[in-house]
Amino acid sequence: MGGRPPTRSGPERSEPGGAGGRPPTRSGPDRGAGSEGALWRALGVYRGLTLVYAAVLIVVNRDGYAHPAGGWVVLGVMVVWTAYAVAAFPGARRRWPLLVVDLAVASGCLLATAWVETAANLADGRPTLPAAWVAAAVLAWAVGGGRWLGVVAALVLAGANLLVHALAGTVEAVGLATFNGIVLLLLAGLVGGHVVRLVLDAEARLARAVELEAATRERERLARRIHDSVLQVLAMVRRRGDELGGEAAELGRLAGEQETALRSLVGTDPAPSQPDELDLRALLTARASPSVTVSTPATGVPLPAHMAREIEAVVAAALDNVRRHCGDGARAWVLLEDDGGAITVSVRDDGPGIPAGRLAEAATDGRLGVAQSILGRVRDLGGTVEITSAEGAGTEIELTVPRPCPR
DSSP states (O other), rough: OSSSSSOOOOOOOESSTTTTTEEEEEESTTTTTTHHHHHHHHHHHHHHHHHHHHHHHHHHGGGSSSSHHHHHHHHHHHHHHHHHHHTTTTHHHHHOOHHHHHHHHHHHHHHHHHHHHHHHHHHHHHHOOOGGGGHHHHHHHHHHHHHHHHHHHHHHHHHHHHHHHHHHGGGGOOOOOHHHHHHHHHHHHHHHHHHHHHHOOOOOOOHHHHHHHHHHHHHHHHHHHHHTTTTHHHHHHHHHHEEEEEOOHHHHHHHHHHHHHHHHHHHSOOOOOOTEEEEHHHHHHOOBBTTTEEEEEESOOEHHHHHHHHHHHHHHHHHHHHHHHHOOTTOEEEEEEEEEEHHHHHHEEEEEOOOOOHHHHHHHHHHHHHIIIIIHHHTTTTTTEEEEEEHHHHHEEEEEEOOOOOO
């Protein structure tokens, strides 16, 4: 691999060691805790208040109904379902059955208006039996499934609202008030779902920030203890090995490599990431040693855990080739770049280089180290590998892997 360290220009980099120097899950054991639980409780308050409003309308308008008893039945259904929904939604582990029933109950109470009310009253613009109470179902779908499912629920209730007039024979009397109600339902689903998502995302970011702060504090505590014990011992072994020479010098060299790697490990700040992500910057920094310089971006490079581990394995295989084929005195440089759309890692050494045709000859003879450990891994990640080498001029392996599309 080449006789000089990588010189590509790019964003500010840190060189922590070596010869030269990123939607929380909404499920869990306590579904009633946090912002989501507060949203469900607020929705319960809305259900209660709109139930009272609907009950007042039914009491006031009962004498003008075509079937007054039906009005009391609908009110009873609304009371029972409100009481159950307020208690069940905050702590439910599987909310979809509840959401489906919620929408069905709201639609049923809405359609019952066509039987309970008179056609003349509907033509005059009298509100439906549940009135604003049905919007609770739209908000529930928005909280449970996001803004687009909230819009779907609003469309279902809008269709039920128009069907009431079709069943009562008052389609020609559908006026601005009806369409205003439909528009308000759609806005409740869209805007409500968007606000819910913002709240939950903000809570997730706060939780990650708290977790990162706790991890940083623990890392600093461990770094102080390691500096006062392990690092000092390793430094002493390295110095004594250099003084004694011979086999002790090799022991001192190994102790120096471990000292550098350990300093890099405890000195690298963890990058905030999702539970299924790893920081590639931290993984590669840990491979720094007196003979290996690692240059990385100044900030973390979070990647899906599988991708990060595979790229780390490729770099480990390349460095292992340097040690086996270039000798203990060879130096290597690892450069990590992240342009947002792809990850590029290059490993360069100052060894004797690879003679022309050697890689093809090794693959033919069944020695598949480079083919399997490097080329195969990168190909499985959808990336490419470029190997540049000349006899006597070192070797550079550069791999480029595209970032996965955001989910």
